[in-house]
Amino acid sequence: MKKIMMLTALVAVGLMSTGCAGKFRGGDMSSHMYNKYDQTEEGLVTEESYTEVAVSRFERTDDNGDNNVTRKESEESRFGKFMPGIMEYWFNKNDINNDEIVEKPEMLTTTAGEFKAMDTNKDNLVSQEEMKVYRKNEIFDAIDADSDGVVTRAEFQASKSPFEKR
Ligand SMILES: [Ca+2]
Ligand SMILES: [Ca+2]
Ligand SMILES: [Ca+2]
Numbered sequence: 001m002k003k004i005m006m007l008t009a010l011v012a013v014g015l016m017s018t019g020c021a022g023k024f025r026g027g028d029m030s031s032h033m034y035n036k037y038d039q040t041e042e043g044l045v046t047e048e049s050y051t052e053v054a055v056s057r058f059e060r061t062d063d064n065g066d067n068n069v070t071r072k073e074s075e076e077s078r079f080g081k082f083m084p085g086i087m088e089y090w091f092n093k094n095d096i097n098n099d100e101i102v103e104k105p106e107m108l109t110t111t112a113g114e115f116k117a118m119d120t121n122k123d124n125l126v127s128q129e130e131m132k133v134y135r136k137n138e139i140f141d142a143i144d145a146d147s148d149g150v151v152t153r154a155e156f157q158a159s160k161s162p163f164e165k166r
């Protein structure tokens, strides 16, 4: 069972990669995701560069540039249309006070918490492996809508874009 769940999560990672950048289709998704971060000489990601990427993602989603991302903005963003389930997960994770608006400080708090959670060996740097483990779990959680630890076919379908459903 566990194996099947992991496989499902991996398929989801594959779907996400086509969502992020079509040209990476079939490529090594985890290294592509990791390589978008600036790295130290040792190939590790600092909190600063991790935050930079999170901020630019936030700014892309904040359509009217008022430093708040509303539920509507998130749903109407390009990524929100392609992977509504993952976008909804992002929104709920960042809207700490549940007022249906992700404010920039909320996003920064969530991002800092994520960095800490990823950095399992506590060296204040995130390795590709550390990020991979974290993301796999996160994507699984995002698809597992009722958080019972099992991804059903319905949950998996719901996480996909309307264009992919049949
Ligand atoms: Ca806005
Ligand atoms: Ca909020
Ligand atoms: Ca680390």
Ligand SMILES: [Ca+2]
Binding pocket: 144, 145, 146, 147, 148, 149, 150, 151, 152, 155
């Ligand atoms: Ca479930």
